[in-house]
Amino acid sequence: MTEQKAIVVEKVSKKFRLRASGSRSLKSILINCLRAQERKKQEFWALKDINFTVDKGETLGIIGANGAGKSTLLALLTGTKVPTDGTIHTSGTLSSLLELGAGFHPELTGRENIFLCGAVMGLSRSKMENRFKAIVEFAGIEEFIDQPVKHYSSGMYVRLGFAIAVEVDPDILLIDEVLAVGDANFQRKCIAKMREFRDKKKTMLIISHDLKTIQSVSDRILLLDEGKIIGIGDPESIVETYESLSRKRDSQGIAREWGTGEAKITNAEFFDNNGKITDKFEWGKTLEAKISYLASRKIENPVFGFAISDKDGRLIYGNNTQIENFNITNIEGQGSVLLRINGLAMATGTYLFSFSVHSYDHKVNYHRLDNKFPIAVESSKQFEGICHMPCTWSLK
Amino acid sequence: MRILLNDIYQRRELLYNLIVRNLKIRYKNSILGFFWSLLGPIFLIAIYSIFLGFLKIPLPLSVLVTGIITWQFLAMCLGDAQYAIIGNANLITKTSFPRIILPLAMVNANLINFLLSFIVLLIYLCIAGVSFGAILWLPAVMITHYVLCIGVSLIVACSNVYFRDTEHIMSVITLAWFFVSPVIYPVEFILDKLPGNLHPLVFCNPMVGIISSYRVLLLSSNNPGAYNLAVSCIVAWVILFVGIGIFQKFQPGFGDEL
Numbered sequence: 001m002t003e004q005k006a007i008v009v010e011k012v013s014k015k016f017r018l019r020a021s022g023s024r025s026l027k028s029i030l031i032n033c034l035r036a037q038e039r040k041k042q043e044f045w046a047l048k049d050i051n052f053t054v055d056k057g058e059t060l061g062i063i064g065a066n067g068a069g070k071s072t073l074l075a076l077l078t079g080t081k082v083p084t085d086g087t088i089h090t091s092g093t094l095s096s097l098l099e100l101g102a103g104f105h106p107e108l109t110g111r112e113n114i115f116l117c118g119a120v121m122g123l124s125r126s127k128m129e130n131r132f133k134a135i136v137e138f139a140g141i142e143e144f145i146d147q148p149v150k151h152y153s154s155g156m157y158v159r160l161g162f163a164i165a166v167e168v169d170p171d172i173l174l175i176d177e178v179l180a181v182g183d184a185n186f187q188r189k190c191i192a193k194m195r196e197f198r199d200k201k202k203t204m205l206i207i208s209h210d211l212k213t214i215q216s217v218s219d220r221i222l223l224l225d226e227g228k229i230i231g232i233g234d235p236e237s238i239v240e241t242y243e244s245l246s247r248k249r250d251s252q253g254i255a256r257e258w259g260t261g262e263a264k265i266t267n268a269e270f271f272d273n274n275g276k277i278t279d280k281f282e283w284g285k286t287l288e289a290k291i292s293y294l295a296s297r298k299i300e301n302p303v304f305g306f307a308i309s310d311k312d313g314r315l316i317y318g319n320n321t322q323i324e325n326f327n328i329t330n331i332e333g334q335g336s337v338l339l340r341i342n343g344l345a346m347a348t349g350t351y352l353f354s355f356s357v358h359s360y361d362h363k364v365n366y367h368r369l370d371n372k373f374p375i376a377v378e379s380s381k382q383f384e385g386i387c388h389m390p391c392t393w394s395l396k
Numbered sequence: 397m398r399i400l401l402n403d404i405y406q407r408r409e410l411l412y413n414l415i416v417r418n419l420k421i422r423y424k425n426s427i428l429g430f431f432w433s434l435l436g437p438i439f440l441i442a443i444y445s446i447f448l449g450f451l452k453i454p455l456p457l458s459v460l461v462t463g464i465i466t467w468q469f470l471a472m473c474l475g476d477a478q479y480a481i482i483g484n485a486n487l488i489t490k491t492s493f494p495r496i497i498l499p500l501a502m503v504n505a506n507l508i509n510f511l512l513s514f515i516v517l518l519i520y521l522c523i524a525g526v527s528f529g530a531i532l533w534l535p536a537v538m539i540t541h542y543v544l545c546i547g548v549s550l551i552v553a554c555s556n557v558y559f560r561d562t563e564h565i566m567s568v569i570t571l572a573w574f575f576v577s578p579v580i581y582p583v584e585f586i587l588d589k590l591p592g593n594l595h596p597l598v599f600c601n602p603m604v605g606i607i608s609s610y611r612v613l614l615l616s617s618n619n620p621g622a623y624n625l626a627v628s629c630i631v632a633w634v635i636l637f638v639g640i641g642i643f644q645k646f647q648p649g650f651g652d653e654l
Binding site: 016103122 | 407409410412413414417420421424486487488489490491492493648649651652
């Protein structure tokens with residue numbers, strides 16, 4: 001079965017030791033020997049129990065926040081780092097673009113560096129000679145090929161690095177954030193080259209923060225978060241999961257919570273007009289929120305409220321059951337109230353929901369969760385400002 | 397061990413490319429370039445020949461320069477070995493290949509320099525009219541010398557990844573090693589001061605055996621005893637295998653450390 005797989009990663013974990021200074025010195029070793037128990041605290045698991053396989057000819061995108069372990073994963077696959085636990089099998093030759101032009105020596109010329117890089121990647125001189133022309137052409141540096149690369153512009157440097165890596169023509173290509181560099185023209189060339197690669201039934205692993213591009217070139221996407229796999233599968237749904245995850249992260253900074261706690265809002269879930277649970281909405285469509293509560297004692301005439309703020313916490317709209325004359329006689333124990341907004345009026349962006357439950361006379365605040373629940377709104381309608389007001393135009 | 401040799405053989409093109417790179421970089425931006433490999437030892441011999449007369453050092457010039465030129469191969473390796481791995485951090489962290497190739501390329505680049513110096517030395521010795529000894533044994537001495545250089549380079553290269561103190565320690569060790577080896581004095585200088593049963597101990601420093609062997613073969617100096625030379629030879633090979641063992645044990649961690 002593994003014959004069809006290009007990459008098999010089994011139970012892979014990677015531990016790093018954190019150190020105060022950059023490198024070990026005799027002094028720090030002596031100190032560490034004396035404080036053995038402190039060494040445990042300095043450990044950090046960059047990856048924890050990672051399992052996945054990549055089929056031959058498949059393109060797998062890897063996404064995740066900074067520090068999620070994406071680059072560590074590629075380093076393990078490349079072989080520059082060794083997993084603490086678990087095994088990795090790869091079949092076929094592997095070329096990695098962890099950093100464009102990584103093997104270059106600044107004093108050597110472009111020509112010398114091409115052959116040096118070829119040798120680093122395991123290609124014979126004769127093979128490199130055959131590809132030399134294509135590399136120089138793709139990088140577009142014909143006039144500068146006999147100049148030391150230290151005189152190259154950063155764009156030329158990167159182009160040459162990419163050209164070498166793709167012309168080496170490996171079975172598996174690992175790409176880390178390459179799309180972030182270079183001008184628009186070069187990026188187009190890179191993406192075209194990646195598609196060409198895909199059509200040749202080669203295996204690719206791509207890390208990128210450019211979600212649109214990665215979604216369009218990947219067959220599957222793997223989402224990493226804090227060293228664990230959160231999801232792997234269909235690009236669209238994984239990107240959506242990631243977006244909602246990062247919205248939750250973003251809003252954590254301004255989220256606040258207070259109240260007596262006699263009644264508590266335990267959760268809020270959002271549904272679209274098809275009743276599907278989501279946090280991504282279209283402008284003008286319906287939003288339903290199910291607000292779950294837990295009242296530790298019987299509370300008479302509670303008022304539930306909500307507010308929508310933009311991602312910086314500025315209030316856009318608020319309303320409650322009292323204003324809308326929806327009277328709740330009492331609550332006790334678990335339950336939920338349903339909020340329905342017909343036609344979301346906001347422009348494209350991320351918005352934060354706040355929910356509250358307080359007494360009818362506003363004197364007691366049982367529980368308030370401010371800016372806790374983020375949603376995204378996509379608007380196809382172009383208008384100025386943050387909120388759309390229904391309006392009509394006519395000639396008189 | 398066989399796997400390691402096979403790995404190195406598989407990546408011989410990389411080894412070759414890295415040797416060429418090391419040599420090219422050394423003489424980059426210098427007008428005379430590669431000629432410095434020859435000019436260096438020529439000037440060295442010339443300067444010693446002038447000052448030896450002034451200082452009235454009781455040592456023939458041929459004995460002194462043989463010592464210095466052969467010592468230089470090891471000294472260069474000790475100096476460069478510190479940076480063989482950490483100086484190539486970008487290659488280590490971004491690409492994958494048998495790490496041992498980096499120090500090997502460094503030693504081989506220095507070997508080429510040494511061989512050029514050695515040619516200069518031989519030409520000088522011919523001009524000076526010394527009578528050569530059993531010169532056919534030279535390759536055996538050179539191999540021992542080369543083996544020792546690889547062995548210590550592997551240990552130094554590897555240790556500097558984990559402890560940056562290595563750089564400072566090495567400058568002390570190199571200086572001490574220079575003086576305990578018969579570079580600027582003949583080996584008899586120490587042997588005469590010690591009882592015969594301690595002589596093998598002196599030869600545990602492999603440079604004692606190596607430098608005196610060069611002198612025996614090139615200058616027909618006294619043979620300090622083949623038995624003693626064998627001690628140096630064995631120590632050199634032991635250092636090589638210990639070096640390979642240490643290097644291979646620690647090389648998987650290089651990527652994390654750099």
